[in-house]
Amino acid sequence: MAAPVPRHRAASAGLHASALLGCLLAAALARPAFPAAAQSVDTAPWIANGQVAVIASDGSTIYIGGGFDRVGPATGGGVPLSPATGLPVAPFPKVLGTVDAVASDGAGGWYIGGTFSSVGGLPRSNLAHVLGDGSVAAWDPEADGQVSALVVSGGAVYAGGGFSTIGGQLRFAIAAIDRATGLPTDWAPYCNGRVDALLVLGDVVFAGGVFDSIGGEPRRDLGALDPATGLATSWVADADGVGAGVYALAVSGNTLYVGGTFTSLATAARDRLAAVDATTGIAKAWNPGANEMVSALVASGDVVYAGGVFTSIGGQPRNYLAAVDTATGLATTWNPGPSDYGSVHALAVSGGVVYAGGFFTRMGTEPRSYLAAVSAATGAVTTWDPCAYGYVFALAADGTTVYAGGDFTGMGGEVRHCLAALDATSGVATDWNPDVTYPFGQPWVYALALRDNTLYVGGWFTGVGGKGRNCLAALDATTGLATNWNPSPNGQVRALALAGGTLYLGGWFNMVGTSSRSKLASVDALTGALSGWNPGADDDINALAVAENSVYVGGRMTAVGEAPRYGVAEVDTLTGTPTPWDPNVNGAVKALALSGSRVIIGGSYTKIDTCSRGGIAAVDRVSGEATAWNPGASGEVDALAVLGSTVYAGGTFSKAGGSPRRYIAALDTASNLAQPWDPSASGEVDALWVGGGKVWAGGSFKWMGGQPQSGFARMSDATTGTLLVRFDATVASDGVLLRWRLGAPARRVAIERAERETGPWIVPALERRDEGELSQALDRSAEPGRAYWYRLRVELGEGTTLVFGPVPAEVPGGIVASGLARVVPNPSPGATRIDYVVARRERVRLSVVDVAGREIEVLVRGELAAGRYSAVWDGRQGGAPLASGVYFLRWESPGRSMTRRIVRIR
Secondary structure, three states, X not given: XXXXXXOOOOOOOOOOHHHHHHHHHHHHHHOOOOOXXXXXXXXXXXXXXXXXXXXXXXXXXXXXXXXXXXXXXXXXXXEEEOOOOOOEOOOOOOEEXXXXXXXXXXXXXEEEEEEEEEXXXXXXXXXXXXXXXXXXXXXXXXXXXXXXEEEEEOOEEEEEEOOOEEOOEEOOOEEEEEOOOOOEOOOOOOEOOEEEEEEEEOOEEEEEEEOXXXXXXXXXXXXXXXXXXXXXXXXXXXXXXXXXXXXXXXXXXXXXXXXXXXXXXXXXXXXXXXXXXXXXXXXXXXXXXXXXXXXXXXXXXXXXXXXEOOOEEOOEEXXXXXXXXXXXXXXXXXOOOEOOOOEEXXXXXXXXXXXXXXXXXXXXXXXXXXXXXXXXXXXXXXXXXXXEOOOEEEEEEOOOOEEXXXXXXXXXXXXXXXXXXXXXXXXXXXXXXXXXXXXOOOOEEEEEEEEOOEEEEEEEOOEEOOXXXXXXXXXXXXXXXXXXXXXXXOOOEEXXXXXXXXXXXXXXXXXXXXXXXXXXXXXXXXXXXXXXXXXXXXXXXXXXXXXXXXXXXXXXXXXXXXXXXXXXXXXXXXXXXXXOOOOXXXXXXXXXXXXXXXXXXXXXXXXXOOEEOOOEEEEEOOOOOEOOOOOOEOOOEEEEEEEOOEEEEEEOOOEEOOEEOOOEEEEEOOOOOEXXXXXXXXXXXEEEXXXXXXXXXXXXXXXXXXXXXXXXXXXXXXXHHHHEEEXXXXXXXXXXXXXXXXXXXXXXXXXXXXXXXXXXXXXXXXEEEEEOOEEEEEEOOOOOXXXXXXXXXXXXXXXXXXEEEEEEEEOOOOOOOOEXXXXXXXXXXXXXXXXXXXXXXXXXXXXXXXXXXOEEEEXXXXXXXXXXXXXXXXXXXXXXXXXXXXXXXXXXXXXXEEEEEEEEOO
């Protein structure tokens, strides 16, 4: 298996102005969003480092199964770690998205860059400053694209990546940002590609990436820039070769070490690793040579540590990690590299330890998930083992903390192979650990059924609970040990259903024990003995539901027994023969649920007999005909759960019940409409369980409801969710304004405030007033320059207490300079609000211009007093709607001008 290349490395050189405008618009329209959901997601439950395919519960314990091998706390994409224990250093704000670059602020905090939308619940677009106390600074440069390189020097933070604007001002792939204000400085070297590596040495800023022009001069993938003017210096050390690029820079004395994918540097033949004179740009004789990409470098003492995708470097076989002698260019004997396939994309050295991050599951011969620490002296892998739940792209160490960033959402936790039990209240894993095994690859758990103290488990495995069990087992729900029950099907079990003393199973098998059973069977729930029930299906079964004398089966089959049945069938529990009930589905059925006199069917179909139905429908249990209920889903429905008059659906859809719903929805059974409940997931939802006022969801998503809850999430159910119609916090001129509306009477409502998302919580003094059904409260005690979280504690009439939130509010500090503050929404199909600030009484002008600089409309013109203001642009010119495209806001005031990109979509 080939080692993966870093996600931000697949850039091509030569992105010229002629193509740039189209790229700007495409990026604005296609860039992934991380929306704030209409349903609060609980951040307490642990997550899984892989897909969760099934959920079951007895009320006090939640059982999850799937394709994971660890469960642990959700951390988000950036985590400070203890160099002693490898544990996260609390408190820290969770990053929603990927961290690709990190730099120490010198005071215990970190500047981070990447592809993310929020940090600690506060909106941050791809750049943020995390303070030493774990809070998020007001510093908010707003990059409109990925930030893949950061370096701090003096009063500036230099950023490189694939962005085109910083703080609304044009900055192509490279910028300098004021550390105090978060605003871009005037330093603006134009780059016609992207920048992936930065280094400051004396009075030069070195930039590497994939480009052929930077700072106004032709430079191939590597350039030296004047920190005052932003112009390229006379220093030239171009990279060359097919697919050339520079992705790593390090310095020792006056020698600049360069890593990438080039085969020539500074006109000298150099394979992917080279050294050049930092003053002259002349290539040095040092020539280790690597057979594949070098993506990380650190110079330390008399060696250069290199990470990448190589398997040979410095004349020696070295897997992805090596130490190269600075004098000879030969690889030293230091050789901890991963023993299996992988790659190393981040390095940091501190206290005699080399920290490595990337894509690997072993370091040396030790199991390490994406992150490891190695003795710089001996190459021995230390016991430090944070265990990341995904790729690590960035590392930095300040002596007391190691900050890791990447494409992960969790860190640490407990080993649980494919099956785990979580406390239903705290969401933390219990000690229960059956340990699912399969010697020839990844095991899976696809189906669970729970009765009394026995958990029945179906999937793809050969061992569980300490015993050899083929694809089906019964486990003691207290100890996790397998019982003697052992029917032994010869293929995957995808669905289980209990009825009385019988367990029905469906899947991809054709034998159970020594008896022939094609895709369907039933066994005694107590003894495991195979019954005579033998309907037989001609293709895979994915779903089962049992009611009275009927077993409803769903899958890919076209026949059950001797009867043609497409997608779904009803089978008699006694005889095993299919009944006349025949909805005739024209696609695969993935999920079934019973709701009164109806069977809810989820899958990847477009018709129920002759009726158009998109992925979800209700069929009458007597006639087999589709009912009028037709919420429609724009994609596949893979999971269903029913609670009262609500059908919860999960899958791959983006619309359901007539409303936008990303992968999960609550649908009203009386109407065809989606309920207001809307957690919104980032990816497929494969499992649902409802009970105790909560909805538990499993799948392959990375975030749910704006929180980095990968694979597993918990939220209040739709009934609880509709109690709260609205709750938000907005910054006003005299404090933070809190507004809420309840859908039912409450005995008592209290607002609580904290300076961190996790508390501690206080009850602030508020000025409260009610306007009809909408309640409002003003928190005048909120201080400028501080971030707060608010939550709503509601006590119902029967004594039940519910907590909603938290929601963030960031109070701006004093106005330092006049200019544009925030533009929302952007992109916009209609009106856009433009917030701006005036530092002192002065004359200001705010206008909208097109890409050619032609003025479309003047929004503000005149002398204004100091304060915060807003303007609205309706996206029109002369009363006619403007075409979709990129436009710019242009701000002008004495001594200051700025622009901000705004995208119009229709």
